[in-house]
Amino acid sequence: MKIAVVHSPPHGEVPFRNIGLIYLQTVLLEKGYDVNYFDLSFREDRDKTDFYDKMIQYLSKKVGRVGDMPDLELLLGVVFPENFESGDEITSVIAAKVNKYFNLIKDKADIFIFSNNVLTMYFSCALAKRLRDYGKITIGGGPTTHFIPFTRFTLLSGIYDYVVVGEGEEVITPLLTGIYKKRKIKKAGIYYCSEGEVCGNGRAFKSDVSKPLFLNFSNIVINDFIPVIAGRGCPHKCRFCSEPNYWLKYRVRPFNDVIYEMNYQCKKYNIRNFHFHDDSINADLKWFDCFTDRLVRTSAGYQWESFCTPFGLNEKRIAKMKESGCVLLKMGVQSFSENVLKLMGRPTNVKAVIKTIKDCIKYDISMHFDLLTCFPGERDEDHKINLRTLEELYNISDKIYFSPNPFYLSLGSDTVLNAHKYGIRIKYYNIRAFHNIPGIILRVLKQSGFFPERFWQPISEKDVRKRLNDYHNLLVKYNKDYLFLGRQ
Numbered sequence: 001m002k003i004a005v006v007h008s009p010p011h012g013e014v015p016f017r018n019i020g021l022i023y024l025q026t027v028l029l030e031k032g033y034d035v036n037y038f039d040l041s042f043r044e045d046r047d048k049t050d051f052y053d054k055m056i057q058y059l060s061k062k063v064g065r066v067g068d069m070p071d072l073e074l075l076l077g078v079v080f081p082e083n084f085e086s087g088d089e090i091t092s093v094i095a096a097k098v099n100k101y102f103n104l105i106k107d108k109a110d111i112f113i114f115s116n117n118v119l120t121m122y123f124s125c126a127l128a129k130r131l132r133d134y135g136k137i138t139i140g141g142g143p144t145t146h147f148i149p150f151t152r153f154t155l156l157s158g159i160y161d162y163v164v165v166g167e168g169e170e171v172i173t174p175l176l177t178g179i180y181k182k183r184k185i186k187k188a189g190i191y192y193c194s195e196g197e198v199c200g201n202g203r204a205f206k207s208d209v210s211k212p213l214f215l216n217f218s219n220i221v222i223n224d225f226i227p228v229i230a231g232r233g234c235p236h237k238c239r240f241c242s243e244p245n246y247w248l249k250y251r252v253r254p255f256n257d258v259i260y261e262m263n264y265q266c267k268k269y270n271i272r273n274f275h276f277h278d279d280s281i282n283a284d285l286k287w288f289d290c291f292t293d294r295l296v297r298t299s300a301g302y303q304w305e306s307f308c309t310p311f312g313l314n315e316k317r318i319a320k321m322k323e324s325g326c327v328l329l330k331m332g333v334q335s336f337s338e339n340v341l342k343l344m345g346r347p348t349n350v351k352a353v354i355k356t357i358k359d360c361i362k363y364d365i366s367m368h369f370d371l372l373t374c375f376p377g378e379r380d381e382d383h384k385i386n387l388r389t390l391e392e393l394y395n396i397s398d399k400i401y402f403s404p405n406p407f408y409l410s411l412g413s414d415t416v417l418n419a420h421k422y423g424i425r426i427k428y429y430n431i432r433a434f435h436n437i438p439g440i441i442l443r444v445l446k447q448s449g450f451f452p453e454r455f456w457q458p459i460s461e462k463d464v465r466k467r468l469n470d471y472h473n474l475l476v477k478y479n480k481d482y483l484f485l486g487r488q
Contacts, residue, residue, distance in 0.1 A: 004109035010052035011045035037219035067409030115142035149449030166203030245412025276306035295324035337382035404471035
């Protein structure tokens with residue numbers, strides 16, 4: 001059997017490789033499978049034909065009303081275009097991309113593997129449906145499959161033959177063996193349809209993140225940086241975040257293994273720039289100190305960047321990070337208001353966070369951080385604190401960048417699971433509202449479960465827009481304007 005691993009567009013705003021799919025390819029190649037990796041996302045970015053901007057503009061229309069769960073109207077529009085007309089340009093854009101890439105890859109493999117997230121799920125589902133109708137076997141995974149109504153929908157509507165919920169490295173080879181031998185595999189995390197009913201339960205969970213020892217980048221363009229992970233998950237339990245639900249627990253690889261992989265890949269590709277795909281590379285400070293110490297001692301001259309937590313990065317540690325090759329940090333600040341941080345379930349040591357940002361600039365580490373506006377309970381005064389602090393930081397250095405993000409419902413977060421605690425009310429789609437819906441699709445929707453249509457919270461949509469606009473004006477003032485979710 002020939003296997004195709006497909007990285008779907010849109011690409012996004014920064015250099016990116018789908019490290020989850022790369023792990024799957026690595027495992028499959030180790031097991032001797034004939035694998036081809038189709039990085040359609042990279043191709044779209046390279047050719048400057050990516051539709052990321054159009055996707056963000058579409059989602060921005062619904063800011064304050066939706067989350068990272070599927071937009072059912074858009075999903076139906078791209079999967080069943082003959083039955084659902086959409087007045088939005090994004091549907092036809094995705095359809096055109098699917099037509100292009102279907103003809104490019106349809107005869108390249110017997111089995112096609114896709115990942116689904118908030119941006120890519122619509123292209124992935126539309127292309128997978130075309131391939132399955134063409135007689136191919138399709139497998140879906142990725143963060144969105146944790147939303148079980150989506151998983152059920154993709155199976156019942158003939159998008160995927162199988163869906164993997166969770167970490168796929170340990171279940172993908174038993175699944176492919178079952179496909180080859182024409183038998184169903186009953187393992188946690190594998191879902192499929194049998195006689196019109198969805199079978200499967202739980203999620204796949206790979207507790208040992210130390211294997212594989214290094215990634216196989218066959219058929220993937222590696223010319224500017226090498227993607228790598230030190231660990232998976234995050235030990236923090238922020239109330240707006242889905243990470244604890246995805247990964248179950250925080251795990252790190254032995255730091256010697258991480259550096260061994262860096263040495264191996266550097267020698268193979270002659271590239272010394274590494275992008276860590278961790279959610280929080282410094283979450284385990286003891287591990288992190290060992291890692292940076294070892295990097296300094298190797299004198300390899302690497303450069304690296306990563307997402308990080310703002311906690312525990314004192315000046316001494318930042319100096320060591322710089323010496324080890326750190327050039328850029330992406331930090332989850334979320335708010336400079338102690339009131340909001342408390343509401344979010346985060347530590348409230350704002351002064352320490354501000355000092356960390358200043359120390360990073362002092363040691364010439366480029367600083368990027370996120371702010372989450374309009375978390376339920378955020379007051380006007382909290383918003384003003386953020387604006388004042390940003391002005392203070394921008395007046396110190398032009399190497400500071402921040403990303404404003406509107407609060408939204410994140411799959412598996414406490415704000416979704418216990419929405420009533422935050423004054424959040426969720427409205428789900430009434431499938432009867434879809435006019436002239438074919439009976440077979442109506443049955444699929446009834447069996448799939450409830451999809452959220454919108455939500456209400458104590459902060460009005462008008463105030464959400466106003467606060468996002470305040471951030472936009474600040475970005476314009478300091479010549480750092482860019483397209484972000486919610487920008488008008």
